[in-house]
Amino acid sequence: MSTHLRDRLEKIDAVIAKLAEQSKNGKPMVVEGKKDADALSELGVEGKVLTVKSGGKSFLQAADEIEALGVVEVILLLDFDRRGQEGTKWLQRNLERTTTKVNVRFWRELAALISHDIQCIESLPAYLATTQQKAAG
16 A cells, blocks of 8 residues: 555544544534535534535525524535635634634645545545555555
8 A cells, every 4th residue: 555645545534533523522514515415424424514505505694504503613614626715714704703613624634635636525435435446556
């Protein structure tokens, strides 16, 4: 197994494990769409997941929905493309004006590890499977 790929996979797995733990402890996650939510579930990340793009919802409507939950903290995990980056910044800025703490640590860590290979959260399970095959072969 390639050392570089093995190290990258271990780091990604560690981020996903921490994300799963936070979600299990009740911290809601915000993703772009249903396929992103399904991908997280496939990776073992369960819990409350809100989508910002489903049903023609705007970022403002999503921010209102998040604020209405009355939670102390949310985890933003939008895609790594330009729209996802802009949405993450917009939501972070607007939610921090309320009493909601915004966690973008997982988004930044994953972006640093995989954003040059994939652009969306929904691609993460397939990317991991492919990378594991490459690393093993």
